[in-house]
Amino acid sequence: MDAPESADAADVETRAVATPRPRLSVVGVLGEILLTGGVIVLLFLAWQLWWNDALLAGSQSDSARDLSRDWNSQEPAPSMPAATAPEPSGAPPAQDFGLPVVAPQPEHSDVIGNLWVPRFGADYVRTIAQGTTTDVLNSTRLGVGHYDDTQMPGDVGNFAIAAHRSAYGGGLHLIDKLQVGDPIVVETEDGWYVYRFTNLEYVLPTAVQVLAPVPQHPGVPAGDRLITLTTCNPLYSTAERIAAYGAFESWQPRSAGPPAAVADIVAASGVE
Amino acid sequence: MYAALWRVLPGPVWLRIVALAVLACVVVFALMTWVFPLVDGIVNPQDVTVGG
Numbered sequence: 001m002d003a004p005e006s007a008d009a010a011d012v013e014t015r016a017v018a019t020p021r022p023r024l025s026v027v028g029v030l031g032e033i034l035l036t037g038g039v040i041v042l043l044f045l046a047w048q049l050w051w052n053d054a055l056l057a058g059s060q061s062d063s064a065r066d067l068s069r070d071w072n073s074q075e076p077a078p079s080m081p082a083a084t085a086p087e088p089s090g091a092p093p094a095q096d097f098g099l100p101v102v103a104p105q106p107e108h109s110d111v112i113g114n115l116w117v118p119r120f121g122a123d124y125v126r127t128i129a130q131g132t133t134t135d136v137l138n139s140t141r142l143g144v145g146h147y148d149d150t151q152m153p154g155d156v157g158n159f160a161i162a163a164h165r166s167a168y169g170g171g172l173h174l175i176d177k178l179q180v181g182d183p184i185v186v187e188t189e190d191g192w193y194v195y196r197f198t199n200l201e202y203v204l205p206t207a208v209q210v211l212a213p214v215p216q217h218p219g220v221p222a223g224d225r226l227i228t229l230t231t232c233n234p235l236y237s238t239a240e241r242i243a244a245y246g247a248f249e250s251w252q253p254r255s256a257g258p259p260a261a262v263a264d265i266v267a268a269s270g271v272e
Numbered sequence: 273m274y275a276a277l278w279r280v281l282p283g284p285v286w287l288r289i290v291a292l293a294v295l296a297c298v299v300v301f302a303l304m305t306w307v308f309p310l311v312d313g314i315v316n317p318q319d320v321t322v323g324g
Contacts, residue, residue, distance in 0.1 A: 024276060032273040043300065047308045132321045147321070162321045208323035232320045241322050 048167050049236070056140055056169035063141035064114045064125040068271040071189055071254065100154030100225070100251035101190040106130045109139075112146050113153060113188035115161070115171075116262045119178050119197075125269060126171045128186065132162045143171045150211050150228075153186040153193040154251055157213035157222035165232040165242075172231035175244050176200065183261035184227055184246045191253040194261050195227040195246035202233060203241050210243040224248065 106112060112128045129136045132145035144163040151157035163171025178184075182197040203210055210230065213222030225248030233240040252259055258266040266272065281288040 024273070028275075029273045040303065043303060044308055044311065047304050048312065051304055052308070052312075137320065145321075164320050203322065205319070205322060210322055230320070230322050238319055241320075243322070 053167045053170055056138075056143070059140045060127065060143040060169045060171070061123060061125050064127040065269050065271050067111065067127055068114055068125070068187060068266075068269075071187075072272055095252070095256065097191075097252050097256065100193060100248075101253070102152050102155040103188060103190060105148075105152060108133075108148075109136050109142070111142070113186050115144055116185040116187060116265060117178075117182070118262060118265050119182045120174045122265050122268055124265075126163065126169070128161055137162065137164060137171075138168045143169045147211050151213065151222070153188060153227075154225060154248070156225055158211060158215060158226045158228050159186070160211040160228040160230065162230045166236050172229055172242075172244075175229060175231050175242050176233075178244055183249075183259075184229070184244075185259065185262045186227070187258070189254070191251060191256070192259050192262075193251050194249045194259050195225075196249050197244060197246045199245050201243045201245070203243055205238070205241055207241060207243070210241075215243070215245060 103112070106129075108131045110130050112130060115126045115128055117124055126143045127141060128144040128146055129139075129142040130146050130148065132147055136142050136145040144161050146152075147160040147162065150160040153159050163169075165172055165175065178197045178200065180197060180199070184195040184197055186193040186195070201210065201216075209216050209218045210228055212218040212220070213226075214220040214224075215226065215228055227246040227248070229244040229246075230241055232238050233242040250259065257263070258272075277292075278288065281291055283291075
């Protein structure tokens, strides 16, 4: 039984000595190219989900703060009556600023305002622009897109916006962490619009009815002022969508300063 | 391919390892900075909107 084995071993040894390994074999190079390709694909995923995500999250919130700062440094609009300035009395009363100002629909990719959501973190702020195409959603300075043909902030109907769940700055990464009553605040050149989170729905990507003036009831005339945030679900997948709804609570002009709901995170962001 | 690269590199083993590490870092940086953003513009499967 030993004889054939040792003969084989000797044979292998002889062949190895007789024919030195070729420097480059086709199969060897092909294998290495495929392995390298696999590593590059994994690197691309890491780039998309972490590197670029962190990069965009930083630049989007930085530019949103710059925008807020620019608006703060501007002179108050001359049309703003002086009476709306906050009273210097002790406890500021809940002032009534009347009906919210509704801005006209801007051109595609033009800025609408900033989104402040304390539940998404103390350093969270993103700029909302018109349109939901990749030039808005994947932008280094925007990140949140307003669905064309849905209402503007403060208007009766539905102010519907979209952002990425993961990657590209993940504007709505923590959407499933919202709790009933959480403030969702939109800051525009005109003022601050406070919405309160009401509920969440898991829908199919085809569910355009969540954008209706009365969500899920297309054709029904608008009655309330609503906000709808849409993004992907589950995480790292585009199989479904999440729609988060909020109901309008109050409005105040820029001259009145940020509303109490976000005053602390706005102050902490250093835009004033 | 990589065996040939190893043979081409001069110097002792530790120097070759350092050279390969530097080379790998340069390649990864180039991929992350220029190649991936370019590729991402071409293959962007992430649609986050409804109805779109």
